[in-house]
Amino acid sequence: MSEILKKLQKDIHFIEGLNSCMNCGVCTAICPAAEFYNYDPRVIVETVQRGNEEEIEELLKSDTIWYCGECMSCKTRCPRCNTPGLVIMALRKISQENTKTQRTVMCI
Numbered sequence: 001m002s003e004i005l006k007k008l009q010k011d012i013h014f015i016e017g018l019n020s021c022m023n024c025g026v027c028t029a030i031c032p033a034a035e036f037y038n039y040d041p042r043v044i045v046e047t048v049q050r051g052n053e054e055e056i057e058e059l060l061k062s063d064t065i066w067y068c069g070e071c072m073s074c075k076t077r078c079p080r081c082n083t084p085g086l087v088i089m090a091l092r093k094i095s096q097e098n099t100k101t102q103r104t105v106m107c108i
């Protein structure tokens, strides 16, 4: 298993946030950030669940995980009791810890 997956599986946000996703899209339908950005929490959860190391690394390098507003609306509606917002918190932490995937946000 890759280091990224090992780290994810130890993160309490990830453990709390992902049981099993059935790819229904309810989280995206309820997500306020998805209205404003090219952003889809369903795809993020599905990518993490697939467990492909390269795909997860691409996710960690992308802007996508930074569009979440951490409002946790997704927690209230998921039929599988997942919380994509928590999964994303775990991804952000790993992204910032790894120099290969670290993001620098510039305020203009």
Ligand code: SF4
Binding pocket: 020, 021, 022, 023, 024, 025, 026, 027, 028, 041, 042, 045, 077, 078, 079, 080, 081, 082, 083, 084
């Ligand atoms: S609502 Fe839950 S089961 Fe449906 S896509 Fe989102 S995380 Fe997966």
Ligand code: SF4
Binding pocket: 027, 030, 031, 032, 033, 034, 041, 067, 068, 069, 070, 071, 072, 073, 074, 075, 084, 085, 086
């Ligand atoms: S926590 Fe993030 S992914 Fe979940 S509804 Fe709020 S903005 Fe969307």
